[in-house]
Amino acid sequence: MRLPQRALVVGFRRTGQAVARVLAGRGCAVRATDAQEDAALAAGAAAIPGVELRLGAQTPALLDGVDLVVPSPGVPRGTPLLAEAVRRRIPVWAEVEVAFRLLDCPIVGITGTNGKSTTTTLVGRALERAGRRTFTGGNLGTPLILAVDAPPDIAVTEVSSFQLEWVERFRPRVGCLLNVTADHLDRHADFAEYRDAKARLFAAQGPDHWAVLNGDDPECVAVARRCAARVVTFGSHADVAAGGATLDGGGVVLRLPGTAEERYDLASTRLVGRHNVENILAAVTVARLAGAPHAAVQEAIDTVEPLPHRLALVAERAAVRWYDDSKATNVGATVKSLESFTQPVVLLAGGVDKGGDYAPLAAAARGRVRRALVFGAARERLASALEAAEVAVERVGDLPAAVDAAAAVARPGDVVLLAPACSSFDMFTDYAARGRAFRAAVEALP
Helix, strand or coil: CCCCCCCEEEECCCCHHHHHHHHHHHHCEEEEECCCCHHHHHHHHCCCCCCEEEEEECCCHCCCCCCCEECCCCCCCCCHHHHHHHHHHCCEEHHHHHHHHHHCCCCEEEEECHHHCHHHHHCCCCCCHHCCCCEEEEECCCHHHHHHHHCCCCEEEECHHHHCCCCCCCHHHEEECCCCCCCCCCCCHHHHHHHHHHHHHHHCCCCCCCEECCCCCCCHHHHHHCCCEEEEEEEECCCCCEEEEEEECCCECCCCCCCCEEEEEECCCCCCCCCHHHHHHHHHHHHCCCCCHHHHHHHHHCCCCCCCCCCEEEEEEEEEEEECCCCCCCCHHHHHHHHHCCCCCCEEEEEEEECCCCHHHHHHHCCCCEEEEEEEECCHHHHHHHHHCCCCEEEECHHHHHHHHHHHHHCCCCCCEEEECCCCCCCCCCHHHHHHHHHHHCCCCC
């Protein structure tokens, strides 16, 4: 791609700094801005030659002389500075769009409301086990643009709806949509806008590309009808004869178009829960389409470890098992978390409301959750929904108080589950900090 002469990077944390470093390293004059006046950000800019950093108020003058704007995923689309860039007809590209234009290797893009990180990790591991020089990252950790500095054979990237708001040509060789349920409605105007952002993963694909979609998810099925790429589905409703993956006899059966049926064993996987079966079905399909051989895919299934704060067993005390699923930051994720257990559940939930409907959570909790301990900014909305479903609810002040209350009510054979259905930002910096606080509180129990 022809590099811009002067770029404005909006938001100067992990992604913004990565974009600034790559563009400045290729001779682009980079101006960066962040609304927060933070000395650590200034230090970050000082470490990148050629970057001019402006902290605090973001005025239209920041756009003067700029021929590209790159917003970080955390910057809302409606931010006045971005609206002014659009008005001035200055191109606005997401970091993944810039990376796509600079990379020559095939890209695998994975999105969805839940399961993105696990699926991305599985696909990346399968390709690595196949001996491919593989970049694995994106929204789950390392920004895709950093792959430009050490070009891989193939890049596997998790992509969020926020990143997909500003793509034009970004088209993965293999794109995967895992599921679409209500999330981030505090940021997107409504569910339709959120769903359409996810579908942009496939917008620039052509008939030489692959679209892998969940055949059990009606929103994914609707997206499949609009895809120009070749479509392969996974799930219980997957059309395996036409090309897809499903569960059969406790294992995965896969048939890609024009190939023989393949089978994969799940006996040794460390990933638990029905939702992880869906993730494995997707990952097997994507990895094979991306060129990983059968043996490498099976090895990935057998060896991948559960990611932190995703239905991770924290402790077993007095025949009560304590699980950390702090990554369940929306209703759909918490429902799937609950459905992973047949034992009675003591549920810990709460945090910042993301604008979704708690009715599906209440329906899943009825008859399954023996006591719900709710906390945080969304406490009353959660309590009202759960009580309407005749679930016993106790309101507590914070997460440590919820752990203490859970210890008092849990019985042998119960599961105590942190699956908040909310974001963490009322009390914690992110879901990982919340998960660590949960583990610390459990370990501190007498």
